[in-house]
Amino acid sequence: MATKGKDFAGLSVALVTPFKDGEVDYETFRSQIEFQIEAGTTCLCPVGTTGESPTLTHEEHERVVDFVVQTAAGRIKVMPGVGSNSTAEALRLTKSAEKAGADAALQVAPYYNKPTQEGFYQHFKALAEETGLPQCVYNIPGRTGKNIEPETIARLGELENITMVKEATGSLDQASQVLASTNLTLLSGDDSLTLPFMAVGGEGVISVAGNIVPKDVIALVEAAARGDLHAACQQHHKLFTLCRDMLGLATNPIPLKAAMQMLGRDSGEMRLPMTPLDDAGRTKLKATLTAYGLL
Template sequence: MPRKGAAFAGLSVALVTPFKNGEVDYDLLRKQVEFQVDAGTNCLCPVGTTGESPTLSHDEHEKVISVVVETARGRCKVMPGTGSNSTREALRLTKWAAKEGADAALVVAPYYNKPTQEGFFQHYKALAEEVSIPICVYNIPGRTGKNIEPETIARMADLPNITMVKEATGSLDQASQILATTDLTILSGDDSLTLPLLSVGGEGVISVVGNIVPKDMLALLAAFRENRAADATQLHHKLFYLCRDMLGLATNPIPLKAAMKLLGRDTGELRLPMTELEPAGEAKLRKSLAAYGLL
């Protein structure tokens, strides 16, 4: 039997939010969507961590969702970030995404206020019972300050519309436990752990580096799916250092936006408190892009 959420297997890309002179550049956002559609990306995830959602106003957050859904026009799925540390706010955003035609919602664990495991469960229960589109639980304790334990996710799996987990704990043991105890689809939240996660039963990735090289990540996923282990491993090794630099030189999306600027695909502009990549980091990034063959 296919897992719940299997329709979202493959490559999802966590889209950047382009800015120009301090404002969201919706024309460039539409171009980013077209770039991904042309590459064959399965799903787009705007207004997440990579999309700098914490610095967007409520109106901007909603408009980015609407523009991405409208531009995609059903050519690929759209799963926008609709999470918040306020259940009421997360519900409002998720309802907006559903109304605008999003295919699913990516809901990060409530952050900063560090709820109990029961609080996590009740948060997602409130959303699952009010909204009809599938929900992907985004578990990233390095950002939120607290892990959603596998036992709690197993409870969530019985809720209507909870169908996926974006697994960004860095723990294959946690992913394995979820896969062994639920029928949820697991998507990697760490580019460099995509192949290891696939090996224990994961079915895709919500990718940062896919903003730059979606076709290579698609090739890795295809190689694994087609049982071409050597090809998948080779692509994993090729992507590894690029993934490391996209996420290791500074906080995401600082290096990614710097790379996209170097490649002529973004202004590189960020919103405070995000600041530009320092010169030493940019030099390393240039070297990494050149070694990959992008510069």
């Protein structure tokens, strides 16, 4: 059976949301989108964790999705984060993204309220059946508080509109189990696990590092896809050092936004409760970016 969601294989970038004086900075946002299109990125994923969706109002959320879709203008796929811990709210956001012209929907597992596995199934089933967009199930128990078990994902994979899973459990065993029991396109949710996941059948990544080095992430994904293990390993080790020394400094997207500010691509501004990287972190980050050749 052909893999569902295969047209989203490759690099998807979890876009930051740029701010200026407390408001979304659409001028900077446009340049960031164009940067990804020029790099050859497959898909843009706005208003996710990296996009600080928890501190956007629903009105801002919908406007950002509409802006990204309109700016992309069919030149690149758009899969916004539209998940919620309320099924009704996730459905409303998904329908809004569908109306805006998004290509797919990234659905984070309901968080905080910790549904049962049957609750997870019924949540994603409702989203898949009540909207026309392909759905990507986003499993990140480190943030949501509960894992969507592989058996539940296998059940979900039987539904027509559920075509992808963003695997951010950090478990190669879980990724392997999902791949063995479904025909979903599996995308890594962790930059450092892209190569291991692709080695067992994954088809790409929804990347944070892709905000600053998309061509390097694409080189890794393409080498892995064609079976060039030597080239893929070289890119993996290069990117691993960057991701470890950058993203390990603080909660995402704090160090990423600091890096983009240093590179002249973002103001670095965030909304509370997210706070800027401290001076010691910025010193380490500058050294990391310099060693990588970005500064």
